[in-house]
Amino acid sequence: MTAILLIDDHSLFRAGIAMVLANGIPQVQILEAASLEQALGLQQISPALILLDVQLHGMNGLEGISLLRQKWPPTRVVMVSAYDMPDRIEQARERGAVGFISKTAQPERLLLSVKDLLPHFSTSNDSVMMSPRGQVAYQLALTPRQQEVLNLLGEGLSNKMIGRRLHLSEHTVRGHVQATLGVLAVSSRAEAVFVARRKGLIL
Template sequence: MTTHLMLIDDHALFRYGVGMVLAAGLVDIEIAEAASLEQALLQSDDAFDLVLLDLQLQGLNGLDGIALIKRKWPHSKVVIVSANQDKHIQDEALARGAHGFISKLETPSRMLELVGQVLAGQLPASTPVPNPDKKPRLSPRQSEVLELLCLGLPNKLIGRRLNLSENTVRGHVQAILQTLQVSSRSEAAFVARRQGLIN
């Protein structure tokens, strides 16, 4: 059975990254996107199983949008996805009817896990929000490798740029994946951009 999901966020890159993570990790999923609540509400009346909603949007904000979404799609689960770490905002979202709160600072694998829990009806009312000050610590060399990795360069070209052997680059990449708690280069790039680890 196909799962229908709506992703509302005004950052196209974030929508693209989350869409890739969810499409790769969930079976039989169809993802619709919107850059604003107004745009989302103009879409089909067919219900979505889950709506991932950013707090900070152009026009109507996410908190005010929860009720509008519930009115249009009464059976849809609404989850706030935001970089806002204010516990009061999280509590307010839940009080207004959100089914959960997922921090944008989560790793892709953790975000995928939480979305799966929501769809299965297992997410607790309050999802713990990680400390935004706890950014992954990379060595200066790893940061250089990560910058080039995010440009899509393969290990061989990264090695040429940094005057390193391909095996050394491979070791740095593996260390980066482990530090960022991700399993692929694309996930590493996604996390790096979201957490401000690259320029």
């Protein structure tokens, strides 16, 4: 059974997220820890995904990323925060986190982001690609579908047009767009395109 580990010192948030994930993703085991120290002490588990709060009592999330990846090398670590902190998010990515999820995201958007990051939902393990300038550009947590959506955003298409192109409902496209904005740590479509071009993710 796929396991997801939630590391957050707010018990109400953990309970809420655990309920959303358990109801939205079949056959998933939700594990919880109130601190990094508690998480690192867990034995006989191998989570596929770790949702890690940026701001924790004791050792904070940024400091713990490398330790978590040492303990569980195949595991994907995603930073979670109620605040949009581009500098922290960038630091987290540099230390090995694959993306960022906002605590303020709607439940369906959070579910979509988590599903995209789970191995049996995602079809690609590639996290690196080459930019047009020949430099290495990190896709972070972008899934193949999110990359398609990002490419079409770069063409200036609306959600309705993206849906027609990808044979998806407009509602589904909206969810993918919001998840993509979260991964890129931006708040608008225009900013997403600007950041993606700067990072070499799209032409």
